[in-house]
Amino acid sequence: xxxxxxSSQKESSIEARTPNGVAISAKNxxxxxxxxxxxxxxxxMLPASDFQLLGLLTAIAALVRLFRIYQPxxxxxxxxxxxxxxxxxxxxxxxxxxxxxxxxxxxxLAGWLAGFDGNFDFKDIGKDYVEPGVPYVAMRLLPALMGVxxxxxxxxxxxxxxxRTMTAAMGAGLIIFENGLLTQSRxxxxxxxxIIFTAFTALAWTCFTNQHEQxxxxxxxxxxxxxxxxxxxxxxxxxxxxxxxxxTIAWVGSLTLVQLWVLLGDTTTxxxxxxxxHFLARFFCLVVIPLTFYLGLFAIHFVCLxxxxxxxxxxxxxxxxxxxxxxxxxxxxxxxxGSRVSIRHHNTHGGYLHSHNHMxxxxxxxxxxxxxxxxxxxxxxxxxxxxxxxxxxxxIKGSNAWDTGEPIPIRDKTVLRLFHTVTDRRLHxxxxxxxxxxxxxxxxxxxxxxxxxxxxxxxxxxxxIVKSLSDGAAAKERVRTIETKFRLVHIMTxxxxxxxxxxxxxxxxxxxxxxxxxxxxxxxxxxxxxxxxHPLLDADSEKVNYKNPGFFGKFWELQKVMxxxxxxxxxxxxxxxxxxxxxxxxxxxxxxxxxxxxxYLIGNPVIWWSSTAAVGIYFVFKVLSVxxxxxxxxxxxxxxxxxxxxxxxxxxxxxxxxYFPFFLMQRQLFLHHYFPALYFAxxxxxxxxxxxxxxxxxxxxxxxxxxxxxGIAIFxxxxxxxxxxxxxxxxxxxWTQSACSKVKxxxxxxxxxxxxxxxxSQYSVVAPSAANAAQTxxxxxxxxxxxxxxxxxxxxxxxxxxxxxRAEKVEYRDQDGNIxxxxxxxxxxxxxxxxxxxxxxxxxxxxxxxxxxxxxAGAEGVAPPHPDVERxxxxxxxxxxxxxxxxxxxxxxEDDVSKEKSVENADDGRPRPASEPSxxxx
Numbered sequence: 006x007x008x009x010x011x012s013s014q015k016e017s018s019i020e021a022r023t024p025n026g027v028a029i030s031a032k033n034x035x036x037x038x039x040x041x042x043x044x045x046x047x048x049x050m051l052p053a054s055d056f057q058l059l060g061l062l063t064a065i066a067a068l069v070r071l072f073r074i075y076q077p078x079x080x081x082x083x084x085x086x087x088x089x090x091x092x093x094x095x096x097x098x099x100x101x102x103x104x105x106x107x108x109x110x111x112x113x114l115a116g117w118l119a120g121f122d123g124n125f126d127f128k129d130i131g132k133d134y135v136e137p138g139v140p141y142v143a144m145r146l147l148p149a150l151m152g153v154x155x156x157x158x159x160x161x162x163x164x165x166x167x168x169r170t171m172t173a174a175m176g177a178g179l180i181i182f183e184n185g186l187l188t189q190s191r192x193x194x195x196x197x198x199x200i201i202f203t204a205f206t207a208l209a210w211t212c213f214t215n216q217h218e219q220x221x222x223x224x225x226x227x228x229x230x231x232x233x234x235x236x237x238x239x240x241x242x243x244x245x246x247x248x249x250x251x252x253t254i255a256w257v258g259s260l261t262l263v264q265l266w267v268l269l270g271d272t273t274t275x276x277x278x279x280x281x282x283h284f285l286a287r288f289f290c291l292v293v294i295p296l297t298f299y300l301g302l303f304a305i306h307f308v309c310l311x312x313x314x315x316x317x318x319x320x321x322x323x324x325x326x327x328x329x330x331x332x333x334x335x336x337x338x339x340x341x342x343g344s345r346v347s348i349r350h351h352n353t354h355g356g357y358l359h360s361h362n363h364m365x366x367x368x369x370x371x372x373x374x375x376x377x378x379x380x381x382x383x384x385x386x387x388x389x390x391x392x393x394x395x396x397x398x399x400x401i402k403g404s405n406a407w408d409t410g411e412p413i414p415i416r417d418k419t420v421l422r423l424f425h426t427v428t429d430r431r432l433h434x435x436x437x438x439x440x441x442x443x444x445x446x447x448x449x450x451x452x453x454x455x456x457x458x459x460x461x462x463x464x465x466x467x468x469x470i471v472k473s474l475s476d477g478a479a480a481k482e483r484v485r486t487i488e489t490k491f492r493l494v495h496i497m498t499x500x501x502x503x504x505x506x507x508x509x510x511x512x513x514x515x516x517x518x519x520x521x522x523x524x525x526x527x528x529x530x531x532x533x534x535x536x537x538x539h540p541l542l543d544a545d546s547e548k549v550n551y552k553n554p555g556f557f558g559k560f561w562e563l564q565k566v567m568x569x570x571x572x573x574x575x576x577x578x579x580x581x582x583x584x585x586x587x588x589x590x591x592x593x594x595x596x597x598x599x600x601x602x603x604x605y606l607i608g609n610p611v612i613w614w615s616s617t618a619a620v621g622i623y624f625v626f627k628v629l630s631v632x633x634x635x636x637x638x639x640x641x642x643x644x645x646x647x648x649x650x651x652x653x654x655x656x657x658x659x660x661x662x663x664y665f666p667f668f669l670m671q672r673q674l675f676l677h678h679y680f681p682a683l684y685f686a687x688x689x690x691x692x693x694x695x696x697x698x699x700x701x702x703x704x705x706x707x708x709x710x711x712x713x714x715x716g717i718a719i720f721x722x723x724x725x726x727x728x729x730x731x732x733x734x735x736x737x738x739x740w741t742q743s744a745c746s747k748v749k750x751x752x753x754x755x756x757x758x759x760x761x762x763x764x765x766s767q768y769s770v771v772a773p774s775a776a777n778a779a780q781t782x783x784x785x786x787x788x789x790x791x792x793x794x795x796x797x798x799x800x801x802x803x804x805x806x807x808x809x810x811r812a813e814k815v816e817y818r819d820q821d822g823n824i825x826x827x828x829x830x831x832x833x834x835x836x837x838x839x840x841x842x843x844x845x846x847x848x849x850x851x852x853x854x855x856x857x858x859x860x861x862a863g864a865e866g867v868a869p870p871h872p873d874v875e876r877x878x879x880x881x882x883x884x885x886x887x888x889x890x891x892x893x894x895x896x897x898x899e900d901d902v903s904k905e906k907s908v909e910n911a912d913d914g915r916p917r918p919a920s921e922p923s924x925x926x927x
Contacts (some may be wrong), residue, residue, distance in 0.1 A: 022662030037221025038271040040645040040651075046215050048161045056171050059108050060178045066156040069181055070149045074191055077141050077737050080132045080309045081604060084193040084595040088127035088144065091116045091193075095123030098314030099328055101563075103571040106306040108198040111146055113309075117142030124318040131599055141193070148197035152869035155684075156180055159202040162688065165211040166652055168695040175717045176691040179616075180684075182721075182728035188735045189677055196677050199246045201255055203681045207659065207688070210257055213657075217264055221274045225286070228466055237290040241298025248571070249663070249681060254295065256662040260655065263288055303560050318354055319566050320376045322487075322535065326551040335548035335731070336537045340388065340415050340484040343407025344539045345426065347384040350376055350476070350504050351490055351531035356517065357384040358502075359531070360425045360432075360452045366512050367440045371451035372430055376504050376517035385536075386432070387424040388415065391465055412541045415484040417470040420496060422460055429456040431464040432502075434521040442507055448500050448521040456565025466495040471531060479683035482561055486537040486549050492530050495521050561770070574672040584667040587679035588617040588686075591753050594676055597737065598760060601768065605734040605756040606676060608683070611727040615720075616686035619693045623657045626650075645700050653692045659685035739768050764876065 080088065086102075087109060094113040095102045102109070117208030118138035134141040156177045163173035180186060189445035213232035216223045223229055240257060244250030268275050268283055275283070313328045325331045341348060348358040356378035364370050377384060389617040393400035394407060404424055407413070415421065423432035431450035437449040455461055469492040472481040493502040508515050522530060554562065580594040593607035630650065633640055640646050663682040667674055698706045706712055730748045733740035734756060745758035762768065825833070875878035 016473075036271075036273040037220050038267050038275065040218035042648045043218040044167065044217065044484045045219060046167050046212075048165050048167050048212060050126060051164060055164070055173075058170065058174060059160050059177075062160065062174060062181070063153060066153045066181045066513060070187065070190055071146075072150050073736055073738075074145050074149055076605070077599065078133065078135050078141070078604070079597075079599065080130050080134070082130065082594075084141075085127050085130055087089060087112060087195060088141070088193045089798075090123075091121065091144065092123040092126060093314055095121065095308050097310055099310040099312065099317045099396050100314050100736055101316035101319040101322075101570070103567050103574075104195060104247050105245045105302060106799045107242060107302050108195040108247075110305060110309070111147055111198060112193055115147040116140055118145045122361070123642055137711050140751065144193050145191060148190050148192065148194060151197045151201040151814050152186065155186070155190075155201050156206050158201065158208050159684070162204070162208040162211050163691055163695075165215055166692060167648075168691060171714050172691050172695040172699070175694070177688060178721045179612050179687050179690070182724050183421075183609045183612050183683075183687075184728055184731045185458045185593075185606055185613075185676070185683070186680065187728075188604065188606050189680065191735075192596075196680055197248060200680055200684060201903075202239055202243040202246060203250070203663075204684060206236060206243055206253055206257070207685070209235035209239050210260070214260070224283070230286075233286065234294065237294030238298065240291065241295035241751065244295060244301050245302045249678070252341060252662045252666055252681070253659075254291075257291060259658065259662075261291060284663065296619050300560065301564070303514050303555060307556065317543075318356070321354060321554075321562060321792075322349060323551045323554050324562055327553065328560065333535070333550060335550045336486050336535075337539065337542035338485050338549040339412070339542070340486060340489075340534050340537055340546040341387060341407075341539055341541070342390050342394075342415065343405075343412075343414040344534075344537050344542075345385050345417075345488075346388060346534045346535040346538075347380070348386060348423075348532050349535045350517075350529075351533055352391045352528040353504060353506055353517065357381070357535070358386065358432075358519065358821070359516065359541050360428060360430070362428050363512070363514075363841045365440050365449070367452065368449050369435065369437050369453075371433065371449075372428060373513055374432065374450040374452055374510075375509060375513060376519055378517075380536075383425075383427050385426050387426050388424040389424050389431075391422060393896060398467060408540045410541075410841055412539065414481060415468060416449065417468065419468045420465050421467065421468060421493075422464045425452050428452060429458075429493065431456040431460050432466065433463050434498060434500060434502075435463050436498060439518065439520045441509060442505075442520055446522060447503075448495070448498055448523070448526045449501060450519045450521045463495075463497050466493040466502065467496055468492075469494055471527075474531065481665075484534065485492075486534045488533075490531050490533050493532060499523060502532065505529050505531045552737045572672060575756075576673070578673050578675075580675065581673045583674060583902065584664065584675055584679075585677060586753075587664070587682075588613075588620075590614065591751065592676065593754060593756065600756070600761055601762055602739065603734060603756060603760055604737045607675075607728050607731060607734060607754060607756070609724060609731065610750060611724045613683070613718075616683060616690045619690035620657055620660055620686050622693055623653050623689060628656070633647075645696070645735070647698075649696050651873050653689055653696070656685050656689040656692060660689060734913060737766055750842075780826060784847045 027891040067792060070224050090100060090102060090109045091113040094110065095117060121140050122146070125134075125137050125139045128624075159180050160173045160177040164170070165178045182206075186200065205594055209232050213229065213236055215231045216226075216232060222563075236257060240250065240254050242250075243253045265280075265284060265287070268280055312327050313325070313331050317325050317328060317331065350356065350358070355378075356376040357380070359375045359377035359381065360372055361375075361383050363373050387404050388552055389404070389407070390413075393402065394410065395401070400406075420584050422726060425431065428629070433451050433453035434448050435451075438444070439447050439449045453464070470481060470484065471490045474490035475481045475485075476488040477485070479485060483489070484491060487881065492712055495501070500521035500523045502519065504517055504519045507518040509518050514568065580592075582592045586592055590610055591615045593605050627650070628638055629644075641650075660682045663685060664679065667678060694713075694716070697704055698716065699710070700707065702708075732738065733744075740761045742758050742761045742763050745756070745761055749756070749758065
């Protein structure tokens with residue numbers, strides 16, 4: 006048979022039209038890779054009426070997102086971290102965060118353009134923005150505007166899939182009135198940038214797929230390339246906000262493999278050379294462009310953060326040496342007897358082997374040995390031989406005995422004593438349990454002695470060079486600065502000097518614990534010399550320094566630290582939840598509470614449950630279609646059936662890729678992790694509705710468009726009503742206990758209705774002035790200039806009621822957040838372990854024992870800081886072998902100096918609590 010021309014390849018036996026009125030082929034006998042039932046849904050060619058409707062929807066979204074965006078005028082939930090990161094970017098202080106930098110850089114740019122100088126630290130939830138003049142409204146505007154842009158994005162995405170205009174409008178309306186997306190987009194948080202970049206990627210990929218499915222005549226034209234490149238940029242931006250973007254990459258990647266598989270089967274129009282061109286185009290746009298974008302953001306990140314900060318302790322010494330004032334002068338290479346050295350821990354980056362003139366409160370009560378993250382004279386140790394050198398008149402006394410004569414290098418297996426030059430004590434160990442890690446395999450490491458004391462046998466440590474970690478042949482034979490990694494093994498007990506992420510209490514100034522471990526893991530017992538001085542090592546001696554890791558070295562190290570820290574976020578949190586609870590909206594997150602108001606992240610249940618039902622409908626459809634296919638039914642010969650499976654399946658696949666991977670994670674998870682999946686679920690909901698009302702003729706609704714439009718109007722109306730009912734929790738508006746209780750559908754929704762007054766009239770409105778701003782509990786947020794009354798723009802002050810006492814109540818909850826009564830707690834005692842969460846609520850009671858409102862002095866329901874960013878180290882004696890890299894022991898040298906002085910000046914040496922009781926609710 007003669008080969009057909011391109012114009013005659015498509016033979017249509019039944020004429021059909023898309024919902025947009027474009028003619029399509031219902032039965033296609035084409036031999037190319039074009040898909041049946043696909044029209045050109047070019048979003049740039051939409052009618053003017055669609056763009057007018059789109060403009061109206063965007064305006065409504067702006068009103069909803071920006072309404073009272075100045076409220077509350079204090080730090081909310083994770084603004085503690087992401088606002089704080091903006092301060093550090095402006096100051097150039099290095100910090101460590103588990104998320105890539107794009108969204109944080111954009112938030113910083115917004116604040117900087119609005120005049121933010123970086124002097125506000127965002128340290129505590131509830132800290133006032135107005136008095137210090139923080140341009141928090143401008144910083145909140147960025148995520149809010151990104152939230153607004155999600156509305157036209159989903160509208161255009163639905164149009165690109167072939168949905169009718171009213172269906173696209175329904176999708177936009179559902180995003181507008183989704184309470185969870187609204188709440189998250191009004192604050193200085195990362196989720197709004199993540200959602201808009203995910204949505205843009207979905208739009209670009211949908212448009213590219215539409216071009217691809219039209220066959221070879223559309224391949225490699227300008228529109229084809231435009232949307233493929235846009236998809237790559239979207240992927241790069243998404244993964245540069247959060248690593249959740251990797252799920253978006255997986256979604257696009259799996260669909261790309263499907264496309265390439267179809268191309269491989271087209272032997273008529275796709276030659277091997279053309280197939281390679283398709284592959285290379287996709288590889289460049291979907292791999293090279295996102296990777297370059299991601300690398301570029303980290304290059305900007307490193308350029309901005311050039312000064313030391315509270316995050317550099319996470320990084321290696323080589324990395325730290327690239328920061329201003331952290332660079333080290335060249336030091337002598339050979340370490341010899343008599344060298345004054347600083348010894349650094351290799352694995353945890355906790356800092357230098359350190360001692361100070363403070364004793365352990367228990368155990369031997371000898372001088373403390375710790376790891377200290379900053380350079381200090383208390384880090385200096387003099388390396389002595391086990392015997393003093395011989396002189397003409399016998400052994401030479403004193404610590405300067407090795408300053409004359411020939412330098413004696415320290416080789417493998419050399420036995421040393423480590424003399425602390427500031428306190429005249431030597432590093433010491435004995436068979437005494439440490440004060441914190443009281444394990445049988447742990448011995449206490451201390452400093453013992455006095456000036457003139459010759460020491461004893463418990464001061465002897467053998468140097469064991471770890472050749473596999475040492476750099477260079479010479480460093481494997483003798484101890485060399487920086488290059489040699491070694492263990493210090495106690496001669497008398499056989500334990501090795503050891504450190505791990507455990508932090509000492511206040512009596513140890515929260516510095517990192519050092520012990521002598523008989524069975525310690527190798528990485529945690531590795532040390533190396535960083536500073537090295539000796540009178541005999543003059544300027545002509547060989548010098549060494551840290552190697553500059555370069556951009557790619559710093560980039561790769563930071564990725565590993567981010568991954569390790571992120572994976573280590575496994576401790577419990579007051580508002581965490583697990584993936585099975587997300588699609589049914591079982592629990593929210595308490596963001597903020599003050600002045601008898603509350604912000605609680607909860608979704609619109611109508612939208613949430615409807616979108617989950619749509620995903621369920623597709624799964625049922627897919628199971629039945631596979632079963633019918635196995636039984637020989639020809640359903641897939643029906644074009645509409647096939648298009649429903651592919652189009653809705655694509656969206657459900659996006660939902661699955663952004664949802665199911667969380668089941669594999671042991672780290673802390675929160676409701677907001679479901680938002681990208683929710684976006685795809687809403688798209689799937691709209692597609693299912695569009696097929697049911699506009700495309701599937703068997704249902705009888707395609708010829709009755711009024712029914713479909715009425716259904717959209719009714720569904721949106723119900724969604725808006727639900728949105729309005731929960732709006733006080735989204736905006737932090739005034740509410741009453743009765744209104745709150747009526748909408749609390751599930752008992753697992755643990756927002757606290759008791760914090761609201763019984764009547765709205767109990768909110769007293771006090772307009773603060775410049776004179777009394779410092780005394781006002783919640784100052785008026787900046788808003789439009791208005792000389793008249795500002796009643797609606799003032800955060801009210803609670804009515805003061807006399808109180809006689811404060812009562813503290815401990816609540817026990819199960820893993821799902823349900824409150825347990827006394828009987829349930831008693832029944833569980835001895836069977837489970839209870840962990841302390843990060844929330845404390847204080848009740849004020851009157852003389853009769855009735856609970857009364859605490860007024861502006863309280864902070865009811867204030868959410869604890871989110872740990873999903875800069876992980877703070879915790880004392881974990883039950884896990885002494887954990888070698889994960891944690892935060893440095895302290896934030897700054899000044900903090901440690903002040904702590905040590907406070908102990909010196911204290912009346913007694915009793916341990917003090919880590920924080921004041923009032924700090925528990927911050």
